[in-house]
Amino acid sequence: MSSLSPPHPLPPLERDGRERRSEDTRRALIAAGLDLFGDYGIKGTTSRMLATASRTNVAAITYHFGSKEGLYLAVVGSIAERMDQHLLKTGMPDPAAVAGASLSAAAAVTVFANLIDHLAGLMVDSEEVRIWARIIVREQSQPTLAFETLYRGRMERIQGMLASLIGAAIGSDPAAADTKIRAHALIGQVLGFATSRESLLRALGVKRLSPTHRETIRRVLRQHVEACLCRTRPASA
Amino acid sequence: MSSLSPPHPLPPLERDGRERRSEDTRRALIAAGLDLFGDYGIKGTTSRMLATASRTNVAAITYHFGSKEGLYLAVVGSIAERMDQHLLKTGMPDPAAVAGASLSAAAAVTVFANLIDHLAGLMVDSEEVRIWARIIVREQSQPTLAFETLYRGRMERIQGMLASLIGAAIGSDPAAADTKIRAHALIGQVLGFATSRESLLRALGVKRLSPTHRETIRRVLRQHVEACLCRTRPASA
DNA sequence: GTCTATAGTCGGATAGAC
DNA sequence: GTCTATCCGACTATAGAC
Known part of the structure; x- marks a missing residue:
């Protein structure tokens, strides 16, 4: 066994699958947040609305973003990124x-x-x-x-x-x-x-x-x- | 007893006092609503916040305006009235x-x-x-x-x-x-x-x-x- | 007309199975 | 990583005493 390899490398396919799925969930929540926070505000948007719109579940919000406010900050972050892209253009x-x-x-x-x-x-x-x-x-x-x-x-x-x-x-x-x-x-x-x-x-x-x-x-x-x-x-x- | 008098006229002072007090409560709630609905939106503003800010109580909202949404409509109505006054000016x-x-x-x-x-x-x-x-x-x-x-x-x-x-x-x-x-x-x-x-x-x-x-x-x-x-x-x- | 106490609902966050 | 079931707190609206 080469010392350069990590001791327990995950099978690439499975790891990619997991990471991909995790990333998809994050994206879906941010996309739902963009729509819903804009329409209803932070407080007006409920975790259940976000879960339904993103086709995930309420627990995913806490898991990925710590809290509903954490998701909101991530949503604003994604707006900032897109603004930067537009500004470049x-x-x-x-x-x-x-x-x-x-x-x-x-x-x-x-x-x-x-x-x-x-x-x-x-x-x-x-x-x-x-x-x-x-x-x-x-x-x-x-x-x-x-x-x-x-x-x-x-x-x-x-x-x-x-x-x-x-x-x-x-x-x-x-x-x-x-x-x-x-x-x-x-x-x-x-x-x-x-x-x-x-x-x-x-x-x-x-x-x-x-x-x-x-x-x-x-x-x-x-x-x-x-x-x-x-x-x-x-x-x- | 004159037949023109209502059967049970309330003492003028007490009636005025009641009406005045009722009107004061309405005004206080609308004033609180102006501040709070603007800052937090309809859903973000709770009945408790309105009651505290207006120095009244949660039950007064339902009594005077039917619901929190009713108070919101009254708040917008008061804005409309003031806009009209400004427009005249x-x-x-x-x-x-x-x-x-x-x-x-x-x-x-x-x-x-x-x-x-x-x-x-x-x-x-x-x-x-x-x-x-x-x-x-x-x-x-x-x-x-x-x-x-x-x-x-x-x-x-x-x-x-x-x-x-x-x-x-x-x-x-x-x-x-x-x-x-x-x-x-x-x-x-x-x-x-x-x-x-x-x-x-x-x-x-x-x-x-x-x-x-x-x-x-x-x-x-x-x-x-x-x-x-x-x-x-x-x-x- | 006011206000306290409370009923009934819905919120965010979590534990634990998968 | 995901998701169901659940906890607990906060909410609106109301009932009933004053």
Whole structure:
């Protein structure tokens, strides 16, 4: 017997099978948590609901995540991971890079508009993002430990990036409160389509947004962003 | 004994005392509900929490409102009443009136900006409105029966009013989806300061907004509204 | 109209068989 | 690792004294 082999290696197939099954259970619980925590909140979601939706059982929650709260944190963690993947796809560079590279105002506006358009696309097109939105909205008005996970390096980075671009676009200090507030207002326009969805649907008199509606939303947001960044001083018509 | 007198009139003082006390209990429960339902949701708020916060008792909820859900509906009803009072104070005329009176574009922008400023003031200055916001945000992402109360004649009226003003400002049809979406985007900017408050506070690195921050918010929103309404076509810097 | 005591239900977590 | 059966605590709603 080679000394390099572990003393009691499990048969690979059986071990893989077990690990695979365990991982499947974890995934199923997290997927159920994404749906249910968003709809009903932490307390409103019962272990039994999670067990049924995930086609597992109540004991699995404690076994894999320690508690229902542990599962919630894992759910938020999975959102954070997916956010990171989406952020990579935007090709969003480091805020510091933008601050360093002296971007022209026009270029900054273009980058900003593209970024907003990308976020708007996610917000109105992606069912996945809409599911997160409910959890994030809850964390905004009643932050738990999980807010830190969502904010640090993610929302923080978007906010910093937008502030840098606004700085370049209108010649303001990216670190100034004024600039940060501008970034917040502009991103608020986008988020409104996730957070106030029900109002929008009622105003439009529809049950769901059509592709045309979605295109209009993106076009309007782009126009608004460009208008706000190219015209920083109030002026009458 | 006059035949006009009821057979067994209660002594006025005692009757007033009872009615007063009953009304006080109802008020106290509704006030507790405003705070607690916003923070913890319907299910997350327990009868015991409501009884303790209102300095009444669990039985009073069932007695006065039929059930915890009944109290929730009463809480939303009280929000609706207060919204109406605030709407009156904005001096907001009927949307139809604006649609009828052919307002000049410049005048429409001014009225719109004042309206947004008024709403922004409520959103950032009024503790009361911030408490509503949490309940309304919940209703947006998970509407209950109560959403109807909030929407009909209230949010609906604001949305309609904004759409009419946008119509006058940029010469579009107030009933068109494009116009409604513009209204939604612009109001979203304002609402973002209520719904994404935690992000804003973190970005600014403060625990609460200073008076200067609030002034900045209102100034930025006014500038953005004016920019968006005076410049409907995208243009490079 | 108020409030204490309690009935009946359902919650999260666990023990122990498989 | 999974899952059934079960514990115990907390919940809502109610009954009945005041």
